[in-house]
Amino acid sequence: MNRNHLLYLILLVAFSACETQPVITPEYPVILNPKGGLFILNEGNFQFGNATLDYYDFITQKLSSNAFETTNNRKLGDVLQSFIHYGEKGYLVVNNSQKIEVINMNTLASEATITGFVSPRYMVVTDFQKAYVSEYYNGGIKVVDLSTNQIINTIPILGNCDELIIHKGKLYVTVSNKKLLYVINTQSDVVMDSIDVAYGPSSLRIDKNNDLWVLSSGRTIMGGGFENGALQKINMEVDTIVNMQYITRQSDHGPIKLRCNAKKDVLYWINKSIYKHSINENVVSSNPWIPSFNSNFWALNYDSLTDELYVGDAIDFVQRSTVNRYDETATLRGTFKAGIITGDFYFYYK
């Protein structure tokens, strides 16, 4: 009994010292292809602080996961919403960290952090002195001087500002909890017009004819039923809608993430499944181009180099996403794993 007790107690103490934690190392080191590559934006879970940036090399077809942390030896933050590059610099908009991380596009090394936001979502650049950042939660549009990385002005807009786009001295801003598309004069930085659209505009693209396409998500109405979203074509000369096609919501988020091909004549979006629409057609097809089944498609973009459509499946939103590549005939060309909640793909070519 005493000897057993002794063994038992030793076991008891030894146990806690034993459990070794797994060591998670990136599969491949971060080596940037000089000709460019794919930046994969993984939102991560809200308030987990597990947003990551993955880098995918087309030539070697290797993924460097969590490339920002690997390069800079610190975590990126909470909810990586969007990314753009301007010149040699890349701008990572980290929504719930209320910041934009500025990185060197050749090394991914951090160069600066722009702070002072409420809830930054998307960024567009006019020149090195001026960039616009849309903000959720009545934060309006922040005007940022990229030479000093300071916020220099706020254009007040009530509502949840989302994707924005610049065309010929005009800044178009979607507000995803309204039925409005705002037009801002980039000389005066004053709201000059607003265009009535279907509820919940959140993404925008300009086609080869310089027409603006706006995708509205609609909404679920508390108390039952829902308000449909729509795809709208806007003539930017006169800022009026020339075609509006309502889209039946297939999931709770409705139609989101409007993207276009390299020739800018075909549009794609997620509405549970993936839908496709040629800009020359007047009616939006109700048949999915890539059906979803049980997938949770959450990221979409078009690679102009290989003419492939990249689709991210967030699965249960708490595991690594699956990325599928499809060709123009919707045939699956390849699959790989990215980070948690892949939200967008950014193709960068020099």
Added chain:
Amino acid sequence: MKKVLAFVGLLWLSCLQLLAQTLPADTVKYLPNFTARSHRFESFNIGAKMVQTDSLVKLIAQHDNLAQLLSYNSQVFVRAYGPNQIATTSFRGAGAQHTAVLWNGINLQNSLMGQTDFSLLPVGFIDDISVHYGGNSALYGAGAIGGAVILNNTPAFNKQSLSYQIGAGSFGLMQHRLALTYGNKKCYIKARTYYQTAQNNIAYHNYTLADKLLQKLAHAQHKSYGLMLESGYAINAKQEINLRYWYGFTDRNIPPTIGMAVNNAYQIDESNRLGFEWKRTTNKTRYIGRLAFVNEYLNYNDPTTYNSGTSLSKTIVSELENTIQINLKAALNFGINYTGNFAQSSGYIHNASRNNLAAFLSINNNWSNKVKTTANLRQDIVDGVIQPYTAGIGADYKLNQYLNFTAKANKSFRLPTLNDLYWVTGNPNLLPEKGYAQELGLAIKRKSVHAFINQQFNVFNRQINNWILWQPYGGAWIPQNLLQVWSRGIELNTSYTYCYNKFMLSLRGDISYLLSTNQKTNVLNDVTVGKQLIYIPRLTYQSWFSVSYNNAYLSINQTYTGYRFTSSDNTSFINDYLLLNVFMGKSFQFKKVKVDAKIHINNILNHEYQVLPSRPMPMRNFLFSLGVTI
């Protein structure tokens, strides 16, 4: 860390020296079998692992909330979102909704959320705290798939005291507690109240910044106060009534997670709980009638994201039970329970309600001096719909004076919460969860004149089908009967107590290793099958070393929590942590006045840790307290 382990190891070894001299008296309080005073959750629960919080730990934990107590004194994993922030429990790999909380027989699980925030329950308001491992819906009611926390207030006939205690601690903690007891042989009044504020400006390294600066947690202030009023009246030798009222208020700011710059959200919780109890006890029967009104209000508000919501949960419970000692060997307990839930929430389209009527029956049988069994059966009818019956069986076999075997099996269920059903994005077609659990136990007991050794070994197995999971589905969170969760594990508990006159030494070690994995998927690309659920540690370990002599005590507590996965495919995790806490105190008697002083040093190793991702927890911190009792 190795040094600490070696130190603890040494302590264990030194205790063996004492064992060699074989020893004594039963100092550990045992849970009674059927007696007129005890309640059915203990007496009709043969084969179950029930652990009562010992008096020293209760004394130590007087200033803490139940979440803190359970985290260092039980094998329940407490998911704490930060200092004084929401804290929920996981029993043996189950979810927060699978814990029943029974306050004098009244289930306090919030009907909207199905879970209980243990950070809102002050230890100082409760007289007896027991943790019952393993579920048994047939005994505790629907929801108890994982286990139950039993909170009881004891009557204070013939007792009088008045006490005041002040506590001050790190991170701006201030606490005042006042208690009055006045009782004669016919009636009593107990009143306890507290007021607490804290800044909770704990330090943490911000690993999203270039130099990983040590920062102070902002916007984490907390204020809470509460009142526990009890009174009782002994109508005659057989009958007794007790009336209890519990008020609680907590206002807390919600701090930013690491990586967030600011958070302006706050949450207010306010609760009113009124419980009435009638008991009639004779030699052979005991009737207990209970009537309770529980009212819980929650207000969450984030002025930045204009994301806010309020909810009000009103619950009426009425229960009548009867226990009959049929003969020397058999006892029977049966009764009916009505629970009405009425809820308002800004997330609901309409107010929601649920009426639950249940009948329950338990039988204890002592087959011989060695074999005891229990059987429980319960049938719930919810809004007129007959629910799956629940059942439990347990057995206890005493091989000899040293060895004891136990076995237990039960079929349990949990109804979807009102939020699951009636939230804007809720799902009215959800099915109840069903749990099937089995466990085996072996206890080895040795005692001599001055010492007592208790070793317990348990293995358990449990499957929960139709596990309800909220998943973000395109911006909206939607509940579904998604998972099938298989939990299994082993638990080892060992304790040694030595008493000699005014000297007491006690050593305790608890280990648990468990796997809790999802066994089902219906989603393409999902790789979670066979993977450990997130936030559930496989290995946890606790040890206590306590000495007390002549109204002075010193306790060293060690708590180890293994790493927890943060992604369902088990590709990411948060680090394990080891906490070492030191508690000491002494009381002095000046004629009729007792003065007691306490010093607590928590996390003395100054480890930086998180229970949940990006939510920092306090590093080394202190608590000083001074109390006067008349």
